[in-house]
Amino acid sequence: MARPGGRSARVQEAVHTAVRELEAEVGRDALTVPLIAARAGVTPSTVYRRWGDLGALLSDVAVEHLRPETEPEDLGGLSADLTAWAEQFLDEMASPPGRAYIRDALLGDPDGDNAGRCSAYAAEQIDVVLRRATARGEPRVPGTESVIDHVVAPMMYRILFRPGGLDPAYAQRLVADCLAAEQDRR
Amino acid sequence: MARPGGRSARVQEAVHTAVRELEAEVGRDALTVPLIAARAGVTPSTVYRRWGDLGALLSDVAVEHLRPETEPEDLGGLSADLTAWAEQFLDEMASPPGRAYIRDALLGDPDGDNAGRCSAYAAEQIDVVLRRATARGEPRVPGTESVIDHVVAPMMYRILFRPGGLDPAYAQRLVADCLAAEQDRR
Numbered sequence: 001m002a003r004p005g006g007r008s009a010r011v012q013e014a015v016h017t018a019v020r021e022l023e024a025e026v027g028r029d030a031l032t033v034p035l036i037a038a039r040a041g042v043t044p045s046t047v048y049r050r051w052g053d054l055g056a057l058l059s060d061v062a063v064e065h066l067r068p069e070t071e072p073e074d075l076g077g078l079s080a081d082l083t084a085w086a087e088q089f090l091d092e093m094a095s096p097p098g099r100a101y102i103r104d105a106l107l108g109d110p111d112g113d114n115a116g117r118c119s120a121y122a123a124e125q126i127d128v129v130l131r132r133a134t135a136r137g138e139p140r141v142p143g144t145e146s147v148i149d150h151v152v153a154p155m156m157y158r159i160l161f162r163p164g165g166l167d168p169a170y171a172q173r174l175v176a177d178c179l180a181a182e183q184d185r186r
Numbered sequence: 187m188a189r190p191g192g193r194s195a196r197v198q199e200a201v202h203t204a205v206r207e208l209e210a211e212v213g214r215d216a217l218t219v220p221l222i223a224a225r226a227g228v229t230p231s232t233v234y235r236r237w238g239d240l241g242a243l244l245s246d247v248a249v250e251h252l253r254p255e256t257e258p259e260d261l262g263g264l265s266a267d268l269t270a271w272a273e274q275f276l277d278e279m280a281s282p283p284g285r286a287y288i289r290d291a292l293l294g295d296p297d298g299d300n301a302g303r304c305s306a307y308a309a310e311q312i313d314v315v316l317r318r319a320t321a322r323g324e325p326r327v328p329g330t331e332s333v334i335d336h337v338v339a340p341m342m343y344r345i346l347f348r349p350g351g352l353d354p355a356y357a358q359r360l361v362a363d364c365l366a367a368e369q370d371r372r
């Protein structure tokens with residue numbers, strides 16, 4: 001989106017930082033483009049020209065919040081690695097800030113680019129876990145899309161549409177069923 | 187929400203009808219509360235008092251669009267019934283209007299009530315299919331929440347976050363895997 005180090009990158013960094021600071025200070029619902037622009041030291045028209053509207057800007061900032069900061073932990077085995085990753089993913093996404101970022105990412109994103117980035121982040125983390133298992137020579141390693149369908153999708157669906165019962169045991173059960181189904185498939 | 191036949195119910199019906207008519211005439215993005223109120227023959231303050239804002243009103247209307255109009259077809263067997271239901275659900279939800287209604291239902295619904303109604307509609311349809319199978323004496327009928335996790339959730343997750351590959355064969359595979367997992371579980 002932005003040339004690293006270019007003016008465009010500096011504007012994006014300043015505006016994203018302003019949003020994160022003001023979210024903490026005045027709360028997300030009090031954010032306005034003029035308020036954000038003043039804090040970032042740019043004109044409101046710069047923000048409108050680049051992001052279109054407040055929703056699109058908040059969507060971009062939300063996706064940055066949802067970007068994983070570390071690789072999944074290596075616990076030495078597929079089941080342990082995938083379970084730990086799923087428990088942490090659910091804990092982060094089902095938290096009040098996680099839910100708010102998911103909503104913002106979807107809401108200001110009519111063309112689905114940011115939603116796709118959220119899904120790509122999860123797929124990249126799962127890829128790391130599955131490649132490790134393959135490198136260890138573990139048998140019956142499922143495909144990334146199967147883990148997306150049967151571990152990530154149920155957690156995200158319930159966060160958005162069907163809350164309740166979103167505890168670590170739920171994440172553990174989804175992973176166990178996904179790995180068991182892979183065994184039966186072979 | 188409204189006393190059937192009461193003024194409240196008449197206002198809701200008039201406003202919902204105005205939204206549906208204007209969506210068709212001027213398009214969803216051109217809708218405004220004053221425009222909708224004028225068409226419905228109420229004051230804008232009536233709309234604001236009742237719905238809060240345009241997003242909340244569009245969310246209510248979207249949920250009405252997403253309410254199933256008929257019971258799932260009875261094809262005489264669990265696999266056939268569930269596959270046909272899943273194919274139709276995916277076809278409707280992945281269509282451009284379906285995607286727009288899902289977005290509207292989520293967007294104007296910070297407390298999640300309307301999202302919960304969408305999920306309840308799917309669960310009720312699945313319940314009908316599963317109860318029929320049980321009444322036929324079919325073995326290994328999965329639970330509704332299992333069908334939600336492994337058939338509904340993957341379709342809805344991909345519609346929102348990971349488009350592509352959303353064809354009838356995908357719905358068929360999800361149902362087949364869900365029923366196979368239920369057999370292995372017993």
